[in-house]
Amino acid sequence: MxxxxxxxxxxxxxxxxxxxxxxxxxxxxxxxxxxxxxxxxxxxxxxxxGIEFKGGAVFTTPKTTASVEQAKEAAEESSGHPAIVQKLGNGSLRIQISEVDTAKADAIREDLSKDLSVPTEKIGAELVGPSxxxxxxxxxxxxxxxxxxxxxxxxxxxxxxxxxxxxxxxxxxxxxxxxxxxxxxxxxxxxxxxxxxxxxxxxxxxxxxxxxxxxxxxxxxxxxxxxxxxxxxxxxxxxxxxxxxxxxxxxxxxxxxxxxxxxxxxxxxxxxxxxxxxxxxxxxxxxxxxxxxxxxxxxxxxxxxxxxxxxxxRVLARRAADAAKAEQGEQGPMADAEPEAAAAGSGIAGQRRQADGRGRGRGGRASGKRR
CATH class of the missing domain: 1.20.1640.10 (Multidrug efflux transporter AcrB transmembrane domain)
Structure with a gap:
């Protein structure tokens, strides 16, 4: 994985x-x-x-050697409005100008034909109304x-x-x-x-x-x-x-x-x-x-x-209870260790006291030679 x-x-x-x-x-x-x-x-x-929403005209030229900058300058000079020019895959140009009516579109088409050296009848024009x-x-x-x-x-x-x-x-x-x-x-x-x-x-x-x-x-x-x-x-x-x-x-x-x-x-x-x-x-x-x-x-x-x-x-209460139990669990072994240590200490002391009695014989008599 x-x-x-x-x-x-x-x-x-x-x-x-x-x-x-x-x-x-x-x-x-x-x-x-x-x-x-x-x-x-x-x-x-x-x-x-776009012109689809505010109206305008779209001109499509055939294949031409004119550049995008040249076509844009010619379109804006003729229309008086900003133009958007796109180079298409077959070498033609798509020129989009907003706020253009039918009469003005014909004049722009004639100007583009002269500036781009393209026949007028080969320049397609499509008008889109604002409505x-x-x-x-x-x-x-x-x-x-x-x-x-x-x-x-x-x-x-x-x-x-x-x-x-x-x-x-x-x-x-x-x-x-x-x-x-x-x-x-x-x-x-x-x-x-x-x-x-x-x-x-x-x-x-x-x-x-x-x-x-x-x-x-x-x-x-x-x-x-x-x-x-x-x-x-x-x-x-x-x-x-x-x-x-x-x-x-x-x-x-x-x-x-x-x-x-x-x-x-x-x-x-x-x-x-x-x-x-x-x-x-x-x-x-x-x-x-x-x-x-x-x-x-x-x-x-x-x-x-x-x-x-x-x-x-309820969730917070349960977590608080679990935390308290965990805390008690940690303290429990420490508390049990103290009695064990005390018992161990007393055992050592008892062994010491028992060592004192090792010299005694049976009956509690002290060991030693008979008189």
């Missing part, structure tokens, strides 16, 4: 473990700090919305709301309402962090980004449900024992599924990292950034929230239950 597998088996058995629940205030503080940073980024910088983008945004918000409602209902039925609330908080945490990262780095938000967000919600729930299922199984008939509190059982559930969560997260992050850093970075396929960044950040945030947010929050909510409070008192 590998070292990681051996560690996973020891974590599952409870031979070793990290106190995630005991240090939950630290994780709460870190999460709050990250969330505040994400909200500030959204408030200050905002999101770089269509608004419809996409509304549908995305509606789908997100329906998704979260269904998640809460399902978790409340399959587990309990406390776990449903904790999972909902973890989902909001993951979405906020992911959207905040988009605001910080300035990546464009497209329908692919929305698809990526919906995908990470499912993955985040997967990690959370795995821990919740282990916790539900471990906490059956919990009030009939006095060995563990609910928080301690929750901590054992996290440790028992920790290696599995790490393995699944790493395996999922590797191909997404390839899309983001190799496809979008080295190869210049900027369209991959739309979905890969949301997946990369969301997968990492989902794994984090399932361990450091969702389960500790369930333990906090559960420990407020009167039965769990009574259980905690």
């Amino acid at each position: 590998s070292r990681l597998g051996n560690l996973g088996a020891r974590l599952y058995r409870g031979d070793v473990g990290y106190d995630f629940i005991g240090k939950r205030k630290i994780w709460y503080g870190v999460s709050i700090l990250i969330t505040i940073t994400a909200v500030l980024a959204l408030a200050v910088q905002g999101l770089n919305m 269509w983008g608004a419809q996409i945004a509304n549908k995305a918000w509606t789908g997100l709301g329906v998704f979260m409602i269904l998640v809460v209902i399902y978790l409340a039925i399959a587990f309990e309402w406390r776990m449903a609330v904790a999972a909902l908080v973890a989902l909001i945490h993951d979405i906020t962090i992911t959207v905040g990262i988009y605001a910080l780095v300035g990546f464009e938000v497209t329908p692919g980004t929305v698809i990526g967000l919906l995908t990470i919600l499912g993955y985040s729930l997967y990690d959370t449900v795995v821990v919740f299922d282990s916790l539900k199984e471990s906490s059956k008939d919990i009030t009939k024992q006095t060995r563990w509190t609910y928080s301690e059982i929750a901590n054992r559930s996290i440790n028992g599924t920790l290696v599995r969560s790490i393995n699944t997260t790493v395996v999922a992050l590797l191909p997404v990292a390839g899309l983001l850093f190799i496809g979008g970075g080295f190869l210049g396929a900027g369209m991959l950034n739309d979905i890969s960044l949301s997946l990369f950040v969301g997968l990492a945030a989902g794994a984090y929230s399932s361990i450091f947010i969702a389960t500790p929050l369930v333990a906090d909510l559960k420990e407020r239950d009167p039965q769990m409070k009574a259980l905690k008192k």
Whole structure:
């Protein structure tokens, strides 16, 4: 068995473990700090919305020798708006300009034809109205709301309402962090980004449900024992599924990292950034929230239950009694050693007194020659 597998088996058995629940205030503080940073980024910088949401035009040229910088300069000079230019795999260019209407799009097309030395009829133009983008945004918000409602209902039925609330908080945490990262780095938000967000919600729930299922199984008939509190059982559930969560997260992050850093970075396929960044950040945030947010929050909510409070008192009382017995057991041998030492001392003294009588004969007479 590998070292990681051996560690996973020891974590599952409870031979070793990290106190995630005991240090939950630290994780709460870190999460709050990250969330505040994400909200500030959204408030200050905002999101770089694509033309699918705010309207604009997309021009596609045939294979050309013009550079990306040359096409960007020509498009911005002609339109008066910032342009996003991407080099496609076949040598063509994709030029995206926001806030452009039909009349202006025709003029821009003519200017691009002259500046890039490309026939006008071979430059494709696609217009996107802002109303269509608004419809996409509304549908995305509606789908997100329906998704979260269904998640809460399902978790409340399959587990309990406390776990449903904790999972909902973890989902909001993951979405906020992911959207905040988009605001910080300035990546464009497209329908692919929305698809990526919906995908990470499912993955985040997967990690959370795995821990919740282990916790539900471990906490059956919990009030009939006095060995563990609910928080301690929750901590054992996290440790028992920790290696599995790490393995699944790493395996999922590797191909997404390839899309983001190799496809979008080295190869210049900027369209991959739309979905890969949301997946990369969301997968990492989902794994984090399932361990450091969702389960500790369930333990906090559960420990407020009167039965769990009574259980905690019984567990602490039993541990205090066991500690007292252990202390008495250590003092017992020391207390018994004192009489034994006293007896040994008296025995030595008796032997000395007996030695004084060795010279006496039978009848108590002193030994010696007869007179």
